Amino acid sequence: KAGVTQTPRYLIKTRGQQVTLSCSPISGHRSVSWYQQTPGQGLQFLFEYFSETQRNKGNFPGRFSGRQFSNSRSEMNVSTLELGDSALYLCASRNDVGTDTQYFGPGTRLTVL
């Protein structure tokens, strides 16, 4: 099976712009989660989608949003970008909500100038 794919891999934006990142989960996986990784902060949970519904949400401002499509692909959007949004954004998929193992994509490196 193909793994989790994320596009684009690298992105450079300027403050105030918005950005959309895309994630395609492993075939058959219905749950997609998004994480932000910054130096020294580990992986911070953004949100989880399951069957097109947001099931969990982390402690991030409303500028961060996401959605999931009927084919389980997911997008996340960040509006009004700030310098502090520069990070590696990781997407992970699993078969079902619960204790299934999450499998991660390679991430999208976002740089905000």
Place this chain on the structure above:
Amino acid sequence: DQQVKQNSPSLSVQEGRISILNCDYTNSMFDYFLWYKKYPAEGPTFLISISSIKDKNEDGRFTVFLNKSAKHLSLHIVPSQPGDSAVYFCAASAGNTPLVFGKGTRLSVIA
């Protein structure tokens, strides 16, 4: 409030020796624990997991130990190899809740 803590930011081990990475947690509701390995510019790769009903799980060179009373888990890598050099993240969840990650431990295996 950090629910999952990896108190050692880095660890150096000689090739062939045992690497022991530690993780502590505070939430007694956590019932599933995982270890991930991460190379620079790549996503985390799943290594091994353990359910709270067990106290040990082995997979090849990797063994995870869980001490529920101490709220502590550890990952043992034997023997350590240079290719094991990476950042290791401990993660935990409670039923349907999202994974909570520690901040990682950078392992360097010296040839």
